Amino acid sequence: MYINSKIRLLLIASLLLSLDGWSQDNSIKIADKLFSEGKYADAILKYKESSSTYQTQNQYINYAFVNLKIATSTIRLGRINEGLELSQNTLNYIESNNINDSRLLGKTYNVIGDGYLNLGRNDQALEYLLKSLEQYQLTGDTNTPDMAKCYNDLGIVYWNNGNNNLALQYHENALNIRSKLDEKNQSTEKADSYNNIGLIYSDYDFTKATDNFNKALNIYKKVLGQNHPKVSLCLNNLALVSDRQENYIQAQQYLNEVLNIWNNIFDGDHPNKAFTYLSIGRVNYHEKEYDLAIYNLEKALKSYLNLYGNKHPEVANTYNQLGAVLLAQGNFEEAIDSYQKAIYANLYDQESTDIYSNPELKNYYNADILLYSLQQKAKTLESLHYNKTLKMRELKYSLLTLELADQLVSRIRKIRLSEKDKLSLSEKASEIYEAGVQMCFEMSEMSINSKYYLEKAFDFAERSKSSTLLSAIQDTNAKQFSGIPSELLEKETNLKNDIAFYERKLAENSGDNQENMLRTKLLTLNGEYNNFIQELEKNYPKYYNLKFNENQISLTNLQKALDIQTAFVTHFITEERVYYFYCTRNKFKIYNTPKMEKFNNYVSGLRNAIKYDSREHFITAATDLYTQLFPGKISKDIKNLIIVPEGNLATIPFEVLLQKESEDNSFNNLPYLIKKYNISYDNSATLYAQRKKEIEAYQGETEDILLVAPINFNQEYYANTSSSLNDLPGSENEINEIKLLFKSKEHSTTVLSGGDATEINLKDQQLHKYKYLHFATHGMVDESKPELSRIFLRPTYNDKEDGSLYSGEIYNIDIHADLVCLSACQTGLGKISKGEGIIGLSRSLLYAGAENLIVSLWTVSDNSTSQLMIDFYNNHLYSNTYNTFSSALRKAKLKLISDEQFSKPYYWAPFILIGE
């Protein structure tokens, strides 16, 4: 009986406990349901009930999890600081109770990161989210909803700081996990990923953005109904895309729908509601309904100020938009005031004193928004000058603000992780440099101290040239000179090789299943690489200093670097103007001329006229372009021109430009620029001066040449290319002749020809020991996917060495050659990137360490190329007067010009020299 009673008691107790557990589970389920329906306040009440129960029962882990849910719901309600405090308390609770649960810790860090994300503190958010990722990885299960959420939030953080490429990778991986977990296509988290991917595309690919938003919207509506906050957010995003596509009616319709939903859900202020008012204001602005725009923007602003106070990136965003409206209305002072407020709303701990004051660049929430505010402030100050005051003061402060924006660009460049995002930054920054060049030039004309402003114009123009390439080269040099052990450098090379490999594979797009695997792999590798670099920066401070040391050349130093016979010529081209910078040792001048109508047509027309052998069009284009591009006189003493071509000018050889009209229009008698000058090219004055120093100090290990020529290009070898590659029999003669020339000079030669010209054989060579690398082969440039640009060698039928030396691979090979000659088709072309120039093979070779480079601008003729190359090396090796690369190449070209058979520019002009 006694026993029975005990058993009975135990049974009752156990029943009570299980009933309690059941009721607890049920309570959580109800709360989760309320949460998923967006009823966060009700959800909090239910979670709190569970929280008390767990606390009573000392279920620490469950207690912590429920509290995190309360924190998340609070954040969703817009009470972010409160939510953040709750999650911090949970973390303290976990730590004080020594709970060692990676999943719980991961979740906690994630919620804190989420809170900081909502507060606009991207830096803090990133720190916690990376901790969260680390904890989740410790659980060993990476295909969980929590991991996907962490990827998702990291994607948002990286998107916020402009690392769009990396952000996309995180979101795609989150989507991948969520898709795997969602068999019924009913996962709202999956829809979240579509939504976030859409947001990244909304900056540049509206079709993809809309497609992703619609995918998200369908799921949200199906699962959550028509009036859920997520439906509303998604509609708001669709409105943004419609607005960018100038479909304002559609945008307004979306936004009205959104506003109705918000009004049903939220009483009073809420960030989502404020964002919708901001969006409406933006559409009003684009529709030129300025009063209405101000009305809606002020509503948004009031709401944001109530929610966040006057320090938050969204507050800054709203002030920026208000500034734009006020500027459009011609209220210049008010617009400046608004931009000024935007600037200081973006800084945690600085306050504006007056509209002219500029802040210190520290402690900002969002660098991109700050950059925009600074740019617009500068622009508005300039407008105030020209439209109202005419006082120099406005221009001076405008210039100071632009310079500050430029400094900010340098800082942002440090946190941009991928090449793509760095290039995109260069494009954005080019607007600052354009404004800077224009303003400095105009200030030089209205100031007695014009030289000061002209030098500043030069500085701005120089900053617009190849900053990304410069920083990449600087990074390589920094690693070389900062005592980093060779095994670490090797590790880095391997990581970069792997990244390049997977990027290429992804670009080749091999189907869905593999694509997901490639994306995951790439994300992991990028994460590893970023961590690796962070460690290097932390452990080798010298590396950090060298890497980020500002080293742009000044005008004075450029002039010192030039010899008396050399002129450095660069252009800066805007929508309407062409600025021509002419710099010699003793003279510096800027010419500002109107851009001729259809300027770009002239550039492409020149190429086409050469390609299709149209003498008349060639002469017109070459003469008119010379007039446009050389508005000033070149001094008599000048014999060498170093040209930094801007934008699409990099696709034409300046050698063919005609200095005057000629009575004799036969091709060999035309007054080509090459007839008067040795011409070479460079990416910027800074890179020119750097390389010049290196060339002067060049001490190669040998005087050797490596000659590479596959000669035959059987289509079977190159199954993965659509190009039909014809054989190059002339290349065999070319390398044999060059070999003889070198042998006669008693230089050692290594030849990889025919079947020996394999990618693996090339990589097995110790390339850094050669002074000359000569490739007589085909090249291919992929303008849309520069990573697929390549030099064709022979394949060896293994996965990695497929006979194509891709530009991504070239970046990672170690070259120390004085000259790399790509005697192949179109190797000098590539994707034209604003502010960076051509992104193609030449860029990767320069990065890999080539001091000088000969590349071609169009498909070349086998025979004329062969002759040109042989003559070039002959001049270089045997002539006393034409032994520099530029003079040797010029002499070889002049010889072809004088040869009736090859006098057309098509034959002699494609090869250009970069460097020297």
Add this chain to the structure above:
Amino acid sequence: MFEKTKWFIAILLLTFTSGTINAQGCSDAGFCTMGALKPDQGYSKRLSVQIRSIELSQYIGLTHFKDVIFNYTADVNIGIGDKTTIQVKVPYVYVEGVLKNTNGIGDLSLGLAQNLVSNERYQINLTLGTKLPIGNSNLALDGKPLPMYYQTGLGTYDVIAGISLISKGWMVATGYQQSLNRNDNDFWWSDWEGHPMEATVRAYKQSRSLNRGKDIMFRVERNFRFSNFNFNIGLLPIYRLTKDTNISRGGIESKIDGSDGLALTLLVGGGYQFSVKSGIKIMNGFRLVKRHFNPDGLSREFVSNIGYVYKF
């Protein structure tokens, strides 16, 4: 950095203080300040365009005879489209002289300026205009008509045509002015016989029914433009192609020897823009060469003009 505003002010002061010695005057019958022929015209492709303007100016002229002429002018310009501007100019004139102080409204000028060419480097503008004699050209002392120096109007209907080329740094202009009638001035020495001022009066050329000769002008001006101020220096030769004529009491028309030929003025000036809408302009003229006789009264040893321009 050198303070440019101070430099500018220094230059302006220099022009005021150094010029009065050996200064010479302008012989403008009106065309030098008409439309495209005006000195110190604005030139900027960047500035906000204001198509209407009103300029109020005060002019002080010192003559060879110690007369002082004050001229207050309202000059209104109204743009019609991008290329055409109509100008209406009305002066009010005060003369302080040894014979008498006079004052009254001056002659009305109407002009039409048309932009012919406007490109990156320069613009070419054409002006056609007229002067209408709404001022009095026969004011008298004790019933005796005064010389033209004392008259507030020239008394003639004139036609004016001119063309100018303006670049950022330079302006060249040429114009032609011709009167279409004799004026109604009746100044004749014999009327002053026995008058205490007879000796003084005889210093002035007789201008009864004066027919002013035909003028051509050429202006060359170098302008130095900064953000909101500018200064300029120029030469203004005016050549009278034909001699002035008068008609004696006996009805005989006589050509006045020495009334034709070159009058050359050196002009130095500057301006300060308070904003895009308003600014002041200062212009000083120094006589370099003058005609022997100026029966029309258009001879100044020194002129100084200050004006306020409001654009809207």
